[in-house]
Amino acid sequence: MTFGEYIREIREEKQLLLREVASQMNIDTALLSKIERGTRLARKEQAEALAKALKQNKNELLQFWMADKIVFMLKEEKNITEILKIAEQNIIRLSKKNKN
Amino acid sequence: MTFGEYIREIREEKQLLLREVASQMNIDTALLSKIERGTRLARKEQAEALAKALKQNKNELLQFWMADKIVFMLKEEKNITEILKIAEQNIIRLSKKNKN
DNA sequence: TTTGACTTGTCAATAATTGTCTAATGTAAG
DNA sequence: CTTACATTAGACAATTATTGACAAGTCAAA
Numbered sequence: 453m454t455f456g457e458y459i460r461e462i463r464e465e466k467q468l469l470l471r472e473v474a475s476q477m478n479i480d481t482a483l484l485s486k487i488e489r490g491t492r493l494a495r496k497e498q499a500e501a502l503a504k505a506l507k508q509n510k511n512e513l514l515q516f517w518m519a520d521k522i523v524f525m526l527k528e529e530k531n532i533t534e535i536l537k538i539a540e541q542n543i544i545r546l547s548k549k550n551k552n
Numbered sequence: 553m554t555f556g557e558y559i560r561e562i563r564e565e566k567q568l569l570l571r572e573v574a575s576q577m578n579i580d581t582a583l584l585s586k587i588e589r590g591t592r593l594a595r596k597e598q599a600e601a602l603a604k605a606l607k608q609n610k611n612e613l614l615q616f617w618m619a620d621k622i623v624f625m626l627k628e629e630k631n632i633t634e635i636l637k638i639a640e641q642n643i644i645r646l647s648k649k650n651k652n
Numbered sequence: 653t654t655t656g657a658c659t660t661g662t663c664a665a666t667a668a669t670t671g672t673c674t675a676a677t678g679t680a681a682g
Numbered sequence: 683c684t685t686a687c688a689t690t691a692g693a694c695a696a697t698t699a700t701t702g703a704c705a706a707g708t709c710a711a712a
Binding site: 453454511515516518519520521522523525526527529531532533534535536538539540542543546 | 615616618620622632634640
């Protein structure tokens with residue numbers, strides 16, 4: 453489930469209009485449309501504003517948001533599984549290093 | 553193994569100086585130093601130039617490079633494993649969708 | 653038609669990044 | 683200690699990329 457799919461689903465469940473949600477977020481309707489359709493990435497503050505406007509758990513929503521950014525970065529690559537594996541190992545290793 | 557660690561290791565094995573490799577890449581020594589130390593991300597063309605200068609397999613090196621970019625993006629996050637899982641699922645799903 | 657919801661393309665404004673310069677630091681040899 | 687050379691750090695202009703708004707477009711229901 454992408455970030456855009458996720459927030460569109462919730463918005464429609466709640467029967468809110470793009471312009472209602474966009475207004476709460478202080479952005480243009482067109483921009484929110486693009487975010488939902490995945491042609492634009494939201495900014496972090498926008499993702500947070502969305503959580504508020506849609507009354508969703510902020511952390512869960514931010515996970516989808518962050519995953520989307522990774523997808524966007526990797527979408528042209530091959531060996532994606534291998535790349536993600538390396539990335540995860542490095543993050544784990546770096547976080548251990550920072551504790552020392 | 554991060555991208556920077558990887559290329560520094562190879563450079564030192566081959567007993568090359570920063571300025572020698574940097575010169576082949578047409579960049580400043582200082583910039584290569586930063587790339588090796590991970591305080592700057594290389595650009596894709598630079599990663600490719602490095603593969604050439606160090607006579608390494610380009611794809612393998614680009615995997616480390618791409619993994620580094622992900623690490624850079626995720627380093628402040630929690631639930632990293634979960635985020636990576638969502639990202640991988642979405643990429644797989646999107647690639648299937650594009651085949652249709 | 654008309655209306656309202658949504659989408660698309662464009663582009664100036666804004667923000668992020670890149671690469672170089674200079675100066676600093678480290679280090680081994682004389 | 684000097685000197686010489688390799689590497690690193692900080693700062694900044696230049697280059698790129700992202701952002702958000704606007705206007706014009708599509709689409710579906712009345």
